[in-house]
Amino acid sequence: MSFVSSHSPHGQSPLRTVQVLGGGDAGSSAHVRSLASGLVARGVRVTVCAPVEADHTYDFTGTGADHVHVPRSSDPGSVAVLREACRDADLVHAHGLHASFRAVLALSGRSTPLVVTWHNRAFAESAARIHLVRLLERRVVKAATVVLGTTSDLVERARRRGARDARLGAVALPGRRRAVDPDDPDRLRPKLLAELGATGRPLLVAVGSLDRERGYDVLLDAAHAWCRLDPVPMVLVAGEGPLRAELQRRIEDEALPVRLVGRRDDVTELLAAADLALLPSRWEPRSVLAQEALHAGVPLVATAVGGVPDLVGDAAELVPAGDAKALSDAVVRLLGDRERRESLRERGLRQAAGWPTEDETVAQVLCVYDELTQPRPLP
Template identity: 85%
Template sequence: MTPVSSHSPHGQSPLRTVQVLGGGNAASSAHVRSLASGLVARGVRVTVCAPVEADHTYDFTGAGAEHVHVPRSSDPASVAALRAACADADLVHAHGLHASFRAVLALSGRRTPLVVTWHNRAHAEGARAHLLRLLERRVVKAAVVVLGTTSDLVDRARRTGARDARLAAVALPGPRRAVADHEDLDPLSPKLRAELGATDRPLLLAVGSLDRQRGYDTLLDASRGWCRLDPAPLLVIAGEGPLRGELQRRIEDEELPVRLIGRRDDVGDLLAAADLALLPSSWESRSVIAQEALHARVPLVATAVGGVPELVGDAAELVPYGDAKALADAVTGLLRDPERRELLREKGARQAATWPTEDETVAQVLSVYDELTQPLPFT
């Protein structure tokens, strides 16, 4: 691979970039950590502006970047702190809508190029949805380049007014637990299955915050469809969120074969123990759990929404969002068909091999930086 230049426009000093994070999205934070590490290794100076809690979790300084605490707020003090951090930057790269809006405010009146990455789609209803659309328009008009992690995000940026929107599918940074072959005997799996109560029954796994967009209401509806199987599968949902009480009441009142196990840091181990992974969301971009499932050779049933079809291709069972019967039928069909499960494992491994590596992701981003910071040739 030809190395990409890491010099400033005048070639006198290393390129200096500022990465701006809101601090609320795990996928974008992990991406910035990976990006910072790769850029620093290529001689780029990197400053990460993010809440201090994000640095504690993702260790940007450990990747060789400078960290500047900027609260997750658009108040004047936060914008002023960000403006100061960007004072001598050759380029600013903001991740997510709210971080991007703060960067637009901080760079007001300056000619510093702004690159924006959309990792996900902001969700809101009513008046707040209108506000988000206004923020999106303000951001894409100020950005020199908008990078979308999925084709539909790129299309959305173009519809919103972006002058230059490109696909930049980010790598899955450091899977939580590499599983070379799900069929290998994993010494942790029997113990974990016993702890969860799935020693002699299929184990189904869903992972994600307990909020409305995750589609867990539909998932609970679908669980009634596989109650009749013998033995009845156990569905385990890892995550926390505002719907926990509501979901728990339904599980108890309807006697559903479902367990809420809270936020976990052993998702890789849970995947290794699971028979199927389920993703019933109303929208996803490059879903981390979908990527981890295919890497781990765990058959996946997911909704055909957002960037999911583009991400998984034909390596998963895709169903319409909100269709509990289709979801239940897909799950029961797979549990009854070991040959289909094995085929999905093989297809999943092949599909995962097509995704960009961290090195390729860094190289693509750096090529964009190089393009935007090179001096114009003399005519």
């Protein structure tokens, strides 16, 4: 299969794509940057439509892509800006539900192919909100030419909503760096453990925004059992969010061995120092933490939700969501079983070696683009 590029042997003009990103969580934003970089390197013209703050953080223009500031969805002018940005696009690729819905509105009346990637599930608690999300999802998938889901359950969700073509989309873990010197992997660990107040005790690390879906209330419930261990593990939670004050009150009132350390730019280093990684979420897509943990050879205890089982296979301890006893028991067992921890470390490295690379992710997306675009004569 041939890809349309600026080096096309058929005299075609370069393919122009518009990547649409809403507010964008860290995973989807990093994916768009990786995708933009790979597409530009292959001769594709790329415009990233996203809030200016996202470009400051992820430097889309640094990949060689153009950036158009599109206000967040609450701004009534965002659709008009997006419509103009997509005016001469050969293909539009939107990431996430809200960005996709705005792309549908912006492309109304046009025949431009629309690819949609669902990186995550839209959460809603009230009945009215659940109904609204369902309506948005149906509108988006019925308008999209192709829907790519980052997990098999997201693909099935798109099909249930009426998608005519829904597929599993490869998504790599972008920009993974070695956290430590491979010739001396424990060199920085003593210093980091001392800084964290975890010298001489097991370190358990969880990473993610402090919201309901992350299951940190269950993590705190489970931490009661760990207080009886000797030495008592230190649980480190990296992230910020609306539940910080509530969680901090529980930690203090219940004297739990848990520290909330806010957002960190050294998560890879924290994982390298950890004895276990914890993922207690009520739902997860293609979890970045799970990927980082397995890449780093850190045993993972995670809930069997969303895309996690497919992602980790038999390379992690999986427990039911919302079950504090199952979570606490799994941690206690692993801390007391060095052989099992080593087995998970080896399995994790093998599992991670089979995940798609950034080049493979870009190649798959280009295959989709190639299907949906026709040769264009030079201007």
